[in-house]
Amino acid sequence: MKTALVLSALFVFLFFSSCDDVEDFFTGPVGPLIDAGVLESQDYNLTTPYYGMQVAISGGVGAGTNHVLNLLDNRARQFLNCLFVDGEQLGFEDVPLENGTVVPPLSNLRVYVVPNRFECEAEGRNVCGGVYYGDLDAIAIAEGGFEGCGEFSVWKHELGHRYGMASDHSNQHEFEPCINPQNCNPGDIFD
Ligand SMILES: [Zn+2]
Numbered sequence: 001m002k003t004a005l006v007l008s009a010l011f012v013f014l015f016f017s018s019c020d021d022v023e024d025f026f027t028g029p030v031g032p033l034i035d036a037g038v039l040e041s042q043d044y045n046l047t048t049p050y051y052g053m054q055v056a057i058s059g060g061v062g063a064g065t066n067h068v069l070n071l072l073d074n075r076a077r078q079f080l081n082c083l084f085v086d087g088e089q090l091g092f093e094d095v096p097l098e099n100g101t102v103v104p105p106l107s108n109l110r111v112y113v114v115p116n117r118f119e120c121e122a123e124g125r126n127v128c129g130g131v132y133y134g135d136l137d138a139i140a141i142a143e144g145g146f147e148g149c150g151e152f153s154v155w156k157h158e159l160g161h162r163y164g165m166a167s168d169h170s171n172q173h174e175f176e177p178c179i180n181p182q183n184c185n186p187g188d189i190f191d
Pocket residue numbers: 157161167169190191
């Protein structure tokens with residue numbers, strides 16, 4: 001764990017120091033505001049094949065529907081297998097957290113998939129690659145917008161919020177490396 005943290009810190013340093021302009025990390029347009037009302041008004045008429053997460057995919061998303069649904073499932077399995085001893089099975093169960101919250105099965109989660117980063121009302125940020133609303137048990141997730149990080153790079157990060165990562169990221173270290181994209185380490189720049 002300690003080694004992983006040191007390595008990821010080193011990677012962040014190398015990543016940013018290798019860029020002429022740190023703004024290159026963020027690419028593409030920024031979509032309109034996504035808040036609780038927008039999340040609630042979507043039609044979640046798709047379900048992922050493994051966990052049965054409820055999904056709505058916005059126009060403009062480049063990846064095909066089946067690819068998106070499988071990706072959400074597969075990365076959720078990876079995340080749970082990484083974070084918990086009991087692993088991916090927990091996605092089918094109520095999961096009690098240390099703070100007393102009980103996280104319902106993933107079939108309760110609603111996921112709104114959009115093509116680009118979007119305006120948001122998160123702590124300290126107004127543009128997000130993803131956002132989690134605990135009251136709604138809903139996540140908005142961007143397909144792109146972070147150069148070098150691959151598609152849907154903040155999905156595990158948002159799952160981290162669902163399973164107890166604080167909105168101010170004060171306990172984020174407890175969730176790494178389970179929430180980081182494979183090819184880059186966004187540190188705490190995502191909400
Ligand atoms: Zn966050």
